[in-house]
Every structure is written in structure tokens, then in C-alpha cells.
Amino acid sequence: MKSLLKFILIYSITCCICVTVTAQDSIVNKKEMVFPPLPSLIDSAIKHNAAVQYRRLEIEVRESNVTTQRNGWLRNLGVQGDSRYGTIDAFSTNANGVSSNFSNTTSKQLNYAAGVYVKIPIFDLVNRKNQVKQAKTEVEEAKRLAESQEAEIRQIVIKQYQDVILKQKLLTIKSLNLGSATVNMEMVEKEFRNGVIPVTEYVRLSDMTARIQSDYELAKSDFILAKQLLEDTVGFTFANTNSKGN
Numbered sequence: 001m002k003s004l005l006k007f008i009l010i011y012s013i014t015c016c017i018c019v020t021v022t023a024q025d026s027i028v029n030k031k032e033m034v035f036p037p038l039p040s041l042i043d044s045a046i047k048h049n050a051a052v053q054y055r056r057l058e059i060e061v062r063e064s065n066v067t068t069q070r071n072g073w074l075r076n077l078g079v080q081g082d083s084r085y086g087t088i089d090a091f092s093t094n095a096n097g098v099s100s101n102f103s104n105t106t107s108k109q110l111n112y113a114a115g116v117y118v119k120i121p122i123f124d125l126v127n128r129k130n131q132v133k134q135a136k137t138e139v140e141e142a143k144r145l146a147e148s149q150e151a152e153i154r155q156i157v158i159k160q161y162q163d164v165i166l167k168q169k170l171l172t173i174k175s176l177n178l179g180s181a182t183v184n185m186e187m188v189e190k191e192f193r194n195g196v197i198p199v200t201e202y203v204r205l206s207d208m209t210a211r212i213q214s215d216y217e218l219a220k221s222d223f224i225l226a227k228q229l230l231e232d233t234v235g236f237t238f239a240n241t242n243s244k245g246n
Helices: 002-029 038-048 050-070 072-076 122-193 199-234
Strands: 077-095 100-118
Touching: 038 050, 038 122, 038 199, 050 122, 122 199
Parallel strands: none
Antiparallel strands: 077 100
């Protein structure tokens, strides 16, 4: 009965080790990714960020408003023309004290007029400088908001870049640790089969190997998440071919 239980235990742990070794073969051979330079990532993130694009469009609108305010005085200048065509009735009377003479004439006539007008609104004269100044201030305000938005994006990219570099280094450490634990577990299994170590020690070492593998999977998940967040921020994905050896 004890021999059967020992056989079942060895078989179960061996299966786990086989899965670990298979996964580790691809882990050890995997190379670290080489990311683009940080300034290039920052430029790409600013270029693809919708909030930054909105701020830049807002600057263009405010600059157009400055031009409008500067040319506002032109609304008080203009050219006006008028023409009329129709029938004109003329009635006249002449009274000399003795008799009265009446006459009525009808004619068709075209009347037209043209001219230039100038209006001088007091409000425009007094407030025009303030309107232009306000429009310029709004442009500067829009520029400062755009710069603030770009600075915020820059800080986000820096943090995400450093985070993904850290997560990759931690993943490499976990990968090497798992590789060493896997090789060590193979040696322990041979010693266990030869009766060199007891079952309790074999189970303890197997549990340690399982925890190391679990730590590796968590590190891999953290790295993938950090990488995808950075890719979303900069607006493009990193090619897997850009890699270097450990």
C-alpha cells in the first residue's frame, strides 16, 4: 500500500514538473524587448493624444478671434447704393385772384444714389483695445492649457516607460529563478527515486517550485499589462522582433 501511494505521489509531482519544464524551455530562450527611446515615445504620445489635438485646435480658433477683433472697426465703414424707377405725378395750381389754373403731368423716371458711410460708435472707440487685449489673453490661455496637457502626457509616458522597464527586469529575474528551480527539482526527483531524500522533503521542494512558477506568472502578467498601457498611450504597438539577449 505504501509503495502504491509513493508511486502515485511521484507520478503526480513528475507531471507537474514536466509542465514546468515545458513552459520554462520557452521562458529561458525568450529575449528582452528593446523599446524605442523615451523622447520618441513622448513625441508619439503627444501627437496621438486627442486632448492635445483639441487644445491646438482651440488655439487656432482663439487666434482667428484676435484677427476678427483687430478688424472690427471695418464694420463701421461701408458703401451704400439705392435706385428707384417709377411713375411720377406732378400737380400744380396757379391762382391770380381772378381765376385758377390747374395742371397735372405724369412722367416715368429712374432715381439712383450711391455713397460711402462711416459710423463712429462710442462703445467701439472706447472698448476696442480691451476687446483685442482680451482676445490675445485668450490665445495665451489656450497655449498654456495645451502646454499643461502636453506636460501631463509627458509625465504619464515617463512613468509608464519606467514601469514597463522595471516589470521586464522583474520578469527576467523570475524567469531565471524558475529555470534554476526547475533544474534543481529534476535533481531532487532523481534523489527521491533513489531514496536519498524523504517524501516530506520532496513535497516541500515541489511546493517551493510551484510558488516560484506562480510568482513568474504574476510577473509576466504585470509586464504584459504595463506594456499594453504604454502602447495605448503612445499610439502604436512594439514589435516583438526588437529584442536583445539577457
